[in-house]
Amino acid sequence: MSKSLNIALLQTELFWEQPEKNRIHISNAIKELRPEVDLLLLPEMFTTGFTMSPENIDAIEGSRTLDWMRELATAKQLAISGSIVFNEKGKYYNRLFFVEPSKVSIYDKRHTFTLAGESDVYTAGKAKTIIDFKGFKICPLICYDLRFPVWSRNVEHYDLLIYVANWPKTRINAWDVLLKARAIENMSYCIGVNRIGIDKIGHEYPGHSAVYDALGKEVLFSNKPEICYVTLDKKHIKTTRRKLKFLEDQDKFNLEE
Structure with a gap:
């Protein structure tokens, strides 16, 4: 069991x-x-940007990106994770892949962003995914999920x-505050990986990728294009x-559809 985890954002x-240009x-x-x-952690929809027109993306691109992730994981002997537009049997998903050299885990975004119409074109996920990786239990979520603390509650x-x-950028203060809050309330490390730049429809993204420890202390913060590195210590948890x-005093509850 590893005592530390080296992560790149x-x-x-x-x-x-x-998709091909992004790969x-x-x-x-x-x-x-x-x-x-x-x-290695990548942003949400890292092959397309946050598009609400998934029909513009060839259905085969999801499989191509997954193959690319597998090849990269094997070549560099690491895990790689991020979400992409994925077409499965005619339904579109904002699907996160966590790809290890010999294993693939998936998580479909639970809270589709109604303000942008994501809920109209993407199928919402129904289950959390907990991944055991090198001695760390990891819960991967996607963007808008951050606003819903019940979904991230650390019962696992x-x-x-x-x-x-x-x-x-217009709502980046919420991102900063909620990442820290999720770390504190769940007594876990919390990492947020955001994109940067301006997309085709004019939305600006300022980065603010960050890492917080289980007490909410900022371990890493960035607002420029770069690869950020952090080492997480299991002993801290x-x-x-x-x-x-x-965590022993948290309320008991069951999620219902």
Whole structure:
């Protein structure tokens, strides 16, 4: 069991609805990725930007991107995660893949963003995904999920909560505050990976990718295009929860559709 986890966050601009161009761009951006990295995190819809026209994306592109992720994971011996537009049997999903060299886990975005019409074109997910990776239990979520604390409530005793996002500048204060809040209330590391730049419909994204520890202390913050690196310490989680047994006092509840 690993005592630490080395993570890289790619905060980058994206090319609108151009999966192949984005795959090439990301491949080039991570050529000099540090060899000790265990997990590479990419933004939400990293092959297209936050498009509400998934019909513009060839249905085969989802499989192509998944194959590319598998090849990258195998070549660099790491895990890679981010969400993409995925067409499955004629239904569109904002689907996160967590790809290891010999295993693939998925999570479909639960809270589709009604303000942008995402709920009209993408099928919402129904289940959380908890991933065991190198001694860490990881809960990956997507963007708008951040606003709904019940969905992220740490009933599984995960160690790391991840949000991949296209979160705009106009509401970035909420992003900053809620990431920190999710870390504190769940007594886990919390990572947010946002994109940067301006998309085709004029939305500006300022980055603000960040990492918070289980006490809400800022470990990392960035507002420029770059690869950010962070090492998470499993001892921090164990020591904090042993000393402050707040999770033992949380309310019991069941989610209903």
